[in-house]
Amino acid sequence: DSGVTQTPKHLITATGQRVTLRCSPRSGDLSVYWYQQSLDQGLQFLIQYYNGEERAKGNILERFSAQQFPDLHSELNLSSLELGDSALYFCASSPYNGGENTDTQYFGPGTRLTVL
Amino acid sequence: LAKTTQPISMDSYEGQEVNITCSHNNIATNDYITWYQQFPSQGPRFIIQGYKTKVTNEVASLFIPADRKSSTLSLPRVSLSDTAVYYCLGFDRGSTLGRLYFGRGTQLTVWP
Numbered sequence: 001d002s003g004v005t006q007t008p009k010h011l012i013t014a015t016g017q018r019v020t021l022r023c024s025p026r027s028g029d030l031s032v033y034w035y036q037q038s039l040d041q042g043l044q045f046l047i048q049y050y051n052g053e054e055r056a057k058g059n060i061l062e063r064f065s066a067q068q069f070p071d072l073h074s075e076l077n078l079s080s081l082e083l084g085d086s087a088l089y090f091c092a093s094s095p096y097n098g099g100e101n102t103d104t105q106y107f108g109p110g111t112r113l114t115v116l
Numbered sequence: 117l118a119k120t121t122q123p124i125s126m127d128s129y130e131g132q133e134v135n136i137t138c139s140h141n142n143i144a145t146n147d148y149i150t151w152y153q154q155f156p157s158q159g160p161r162f163i164i165q166g167y168k169t170k171v172t173n174e175v176a177s178l179f180i181p182a183d184r185k186s187s188t189l190s191l192p193r194v195s196l197s198d199t200a201v202y203y204c205l206g207f208d209r210g211s212t213l214g215r216l217y218f219g220r221g222t223q224l225t226v227w228p
Contacts, residue, residue, distance in 0.1 A: 002159065033216075043160070043203075043218035090159045104150075105216060107159025 003027065004108035006091050012114045018079040021111045025072055025093030031055070032074040033094075033105060034066055038087035049074055050096070081115045088112050120204045125223040134191045136222050138204030141185050149180055149187045152203045154221070160203060164189070191224075199226045 003026035013019055025032050034046040036059075045058035049068035060066075063081075068074040078085060089112075092105040121139040128134045140149065148167050152160040164171060166178040166187070177190040191198055201221040 002161070004159075035218075042220055043154075045216065045218075088157070092159065104162040104165070107161065110157070110159055112157070 002106040002108060004091060004093050004106050006089075006108040006111050008111060009109065010112050010114075012116065013081060014116055015081055015083060017081050017115075018077065019081065019113065021076040021078070021089050021091075021113075023074045023076070023091030023093075023108060025074070025091075026106055029093035029095050029106070030072065031094045031096045032068055032072070033092040034060075034074070034076050035090040035092065035107075036087050037090060037110075038084075041087075043090075046076070078113070083115050086113055086115045120219050122202075122204050122219065122222045124220065125225070127225050127227065128194055129227050130195055131193050134194050134198075134224060134226075136189045136191075136202055136204075136224065137186060138189070139186050140204070143184050149178065149184075150205045150216075151176070151178065151189050152205065152216075152218075154201045154203065160218070163202075194224075194226045196226050196228060198224065200224060 005024045007022045011019055023032060030051045032049045035043055036046055037043045046060040047066050048056040052068045063079050066074060066076045088110045090107050090110045092107045094105045119142060126136060148165050150165040151163045153163050154160040164173055164176050164178045166180050168180045168184055171178045179188045201223050203218050203221040205216055
């Protein structure tokens with residue numbers, strides 16, 4: 001158990017819909033990362049938040065957005081869903097604060113999104 | 117950030133030592149070599165990290181030669197539960213960003 005929790009574990013929805021994925025980082029970790037893992041693209045970095053502020057963006061679509069709340073939990077919002085958005089979505093956390101990059105990342109169990 | 121290349125798959129038998137080699141020809145001075153392990157439908161898990169020479173922990177050893185253009189993850193006496201995907205990453209300690217870049221990884225299958 002990494003200490004990172006994600007809900008829901010599974011999500012099935014239809015094209016065009018909007019969903020919200022939730023992540024609670026390890027206690028004390030200020031940085032949260034979102035990754036998408038699909039069969040054809042592998043594990044791709046989407047976005048990073050540090051202490052409520054967006055820190056870095058990766059291959060995140062405009063239809064996707066995220067935020068980190070004052071209690072440090074984070075939500076990933078996916079809208080206008082397409083079949084190709086079906087994937088495993090992982091959240092990771094670390095104490096990393098933008099200084100020397102020594103901290104490993106701890107991954108949650110993931111949310112499996114299926115778009116029908 | 118270093119682009120890494122590693123074998124797509126490897127097979128082994130229980131009790132054997134497994135060595136997975138990763139090539140990273142353009143590794144930068146600030147890059148640390150980091151390995152993660154991922155079981156099916158689970159998030160990746162940190163295994164080991166090093167800069168050069170040899171690093172050992174309770175799970176694995178990591179060998180990095182002086183030129184740092186490659187590294188080898190060594191798993192001693194593997195068991196069936198070591199069947200997983202192993203990712204070699206370049207981890208930029210000098211960056212102000214903490215994100216990880218995952219390649220396709222190496223699927224290790226351990227047979228009885």
